[in-house]
Amino acid sequence: MIEIFVNDQSLHVNEGVLLIEALIQNRIDIPYFCYHEALGMDGNCRMCMVGIEGQKRPQIACDTIVKAGMRVHTTGERIEDVRRRILELELVNHPVDCPICDQAGECKLQDFYMDYGLYDSAVSKGEKVHGAKHVDLGANVMLDQERCVLCARCTRFTCNITKTHELGIIGRGDHARISTMPGRKLSNPYAMNVVDLCPVGALTSKDFRFAQRVWFLSSTPSVCHSCAKGCNIFIDHNAPKYQKERIYRFRPRRNDAVNGHFICDAGRLSYKSLNDHRLTCNNPDAMDRAKALIQAAHNIALLVDANLYCEQLDALVAFAQRIGAQLYCPNQCYYDEGFGDEWLRRPWRAANLAHINTLGITQSTPSEAHDLIISFNHPDLSSLTCKHKIAFSTHEGVEADVVLALRSWAEEAGTLINITA
Amino acid sequence: MFTFTPQNLQKIEALKSRYPSPNALALPLLWMVQEQEGTISLEAMEAAAPFCDLPPIELYRIATFYTMFKLAPTGRHHIQLCKTLSCALCGKAEILAHLQERLGIGVGEMTPDGRFSLEQVECLGSCGTAPVMQINDVNFENLTPKKIDEILKALS
Ligand code: SF4
Ligand code: SF4
Ligand code: FES
Ligand code: FES
Numbered sequence: 001m002i003e004i005f006v007n008d009q010s011l012h013v014n015e016g017v018l019l020i021e022a023l024i025q026n027r028i029d030i031p032y033f034c035y036h037e038a039l040g041m042d043g044n045c046r047m048c049m050v051g052i053e054g055q056k057r058p059q060i061a062c063d064t065i066v067k068a069g070m071r072v073h074t075t076g077e078r079i080e081d082v083r084r085r086i087l088e089l090e091l092v093n094h095p096v097d098c099p100i101c102d103q104a105g106e107c108k109l110q111d112f113y114m115d116y117g118l119y120d121s122a123v124s125k126g127e128k129v130h131g132a133k134h135v136d137l138g139a140n141v142m143l144d145q146e147r148c149v150l151c152a153r154c155t156r157f158t159c160n161i162t163k164t165h166e167l168g169i170i171g172r173g174d175h176a177r178i179s180t181m182p183g184r185k186l187s188n189p190y191a192m193n194v195v196d197l198c199p200v201g202a203l204t205s206k207d208f209r210f211a212q213r214v215w216f217l218s219s220t221p222s223v224c225h226s227c228a229k230g231c232n233i234f235i236d237h238n239a240p241k242y243q244k245e246r247i248y249r250f251r252p253r254r255n256d257a258v259n260g261h262f263i264c265d266a267g268r269l270s271y272k273s274l275n276d277h278r279l280t281c282n283n284p285d286a287m288d289r290a291k292a293l294i295q296a297a298h299n300i301a302l303l304v305d306a307n308l309y310c311e312q313l314d315a316l317v318a319f320a321q322r323i324g325a326q327l328y329c330p331n332q333c334y335y336d337e338g339f340g341d342e343w344l345r346r347p348w349r350a351a352n353l354a355h356i357n358t359l360g361i362t363q364s365t366p367s368e369a370h371d372l373i374i375s376f377n378h379p380d381l382s383s384l385t386c387k388h389k390i391a392f393s394t395h396e397g398v399e400a401d402v403v404l405a406l407r408s409w410a411e412e413a414g415t416l417i418n419i420t421a
Numbered sequence: 422m423f424t425f426t427p428q429n430l431q432k433i434e435a436l437k438s439r440y441p442s443p444n445a446l447a448l449p450l451l452w453m454v455q456e457q458e459g460t461i462s463l464e465a466m467e468a469a470a471p472f473c474d475l476p477p478i479e480l481y482r483i484a485t486f487y488t489m490f491k492l493a494p495t496g497r498h499h500i501q502l503c504k505t506l507s508c509a510l511c512g513k514a515e516i517l518a519h520l521q522e523r524l525g526i527g528v529g530e531m532t533p534d535g536r537f538s539l540e541q542v543e544c545l546g547s548c549g550t551a552p553v554m555q556i557n558d559v560n561f562e563n564l565t566p567k568k569i570d571e572i573l574k575a576l577s
Pocket of ligand 4: 503504505506507508509543544545546547548551552553
């Protein structure tokens with residue numbers, strides 16, 4: 001640990017870290033576009049200028065290693081003037097179309113302009129260099145070249161993280177812009193992360209754009225259920241006027257032990273199934289009929305979904321004992337070999353198989369001897385034959401003697417055990 | 422399908438030893454493609470990429486960054502008129518207007534028969550004999566409208 005001084009306040013920071021990291025970790029306001037914790041520094045946007053005592057000119061904090069005793073200033077007239085000028089350059093060709101931009105409300109350019117900009121533009125709107133406004137890059141990513149600040153976060157993602165090399169900055173000067181090779185598309189299973197990485201409205205999600213203003217959304221921390229990895233996410237949801245509560249998007253939630261800053265596209269888009277075809281109410285006599293079936297049965301199988309939370313599974317183990325049922329979680333329907341990869345995606349497409357293992361629940365198909373199957377949202381119930389079936393289900397379309405509504409994982413709180421290896 | 426000529430392949434081999442990293446071959450490779458084909462096609466960039474150990478998008482970036490690389494076809498006689506200070510002061514505007522009138526095309530265009538294309542470029546390094554233009558690899562100096570007529574005639 002070494003001591004540095006920021007705006008005359010003493011900070012103890014790790015040796016060898018970048019000044020910008022020290023500032024971010026200590027929650028000191030510092031504007032930046034191109035630096036990103038997962039992508040590292042690039043030094044191209046110049047927004048992160050700070051004053052360092054003993055240095056003649058302002059320096060970029062993202063390319064400065066902290067030194068013991070360093071005295072840094074992030075405020076003051078000079079620094080603010082520098083920031084204003086850099087912003088003015090960023091905005092020379094920017095269309096300033098925030099009212100129709102999906103990023104509005106979570107845009108760094110907007111934030112920094114309100115914090116440090118507020119100048120009268122020297123450029124008239126008519127003289128701006130225009131770029132393509134609706135480029136479908138592929139993989140649900142839309143590009144508006146005019147809004148880009150050329151921070152190269154998206155290109156560094158495809159170059160250094162996915163190593164798929166679809167994106168690049170082409171041309172030069174005022175005409176520099178993001179592009180794929182002509183005729184080529186952005187296509188990799190993690191492509192939509194560039195939308196989160198983009199600090200401005202240049203890259204937006206085709207799936208989310210124009211669906212909601214971001215300030216109407218509430219974010220709930222959660223965990224993706226689309227595979228055994230258990231990537232941490234935010235569920236962004238809202239109940240618009242006269243409509244039911246809906247989920248509008250999943251976003252990655254940083255967890256360095258699991259998914260870092262990113263999630264896969266399949267997981268990101270899996271929110272859709274939580275909105276549609278939901279089973280939300282029961283027939284008035286459903287409970288009585290279920291009870292009668294259970295009382296009449298001699299040999300019950302209790303089928304549990306591997307996406308249920310630990311608490312739910314533990315309760316179901318107790319329930320099975322109580323009614324003398326045998327527990328099953330046939331697992332073949334969760335296995336999708338092609339889905340697994342070297343990074344986040346796991347071939348087991350359920351969130352809590354680890355707890356199913358711990359509980360020692362049989363993972364094969366129930367024997368034919370059972371005369372009643374009670375399923376708790378198991379996806380494969382329809383392929384099983386049995387005299388009677390009771391289905392607790394989150395979704396419509398399940399065939400059973402009695403169907404009862406179940407809350408989805410997004411509507412419950414609980415614990416999951418993921419597979420990180 | 423694009424392939425380098427055997428001579429160019431030999432040249433690439435010879436150049437390799439000159440640089441510490443194959444990445445440095447990017448510019449010479451693009452030049453070779455352009456000299457060989459006249460323009461730089463996407464296929465050519467893909468074919469050249471493994472030689473310099475770069476993904477094709479990097480070659481595409483380089484090819485679009487430098488204006489001297491041509492991704493679209495140019496005329497058989499590609500006219501590059503200098504637009505920088507000395508030439509501008511010595512009558513470039515008049516030369517440009519004359520060229521455009523004679524060829525019937527604007528800057529960045531090509532005659533329908535594919536014989537001429539016109540472009541403005543930065544200093545050609547011959548300021549003492551401004552105004553200057555270059556047709557393919559040959560410089561033409563101290564230009565006047567009359568001289569332009571003669572040059573174009575000689576090329577017809
Ligand atoms: S598109 Fe977005 S992430 Fe990519 S360079 Fe432009 S501003 Fe940066
Ligand atoms: S890798 Fe698995 S857990 Fe992570 S986002 Fe994708 S599907 Fe969800
Ligand atoms: S964040 Fe430092 S230059 Fe962009
Ligand atoms: S300015 Fe035209 S050759 Fe130098």
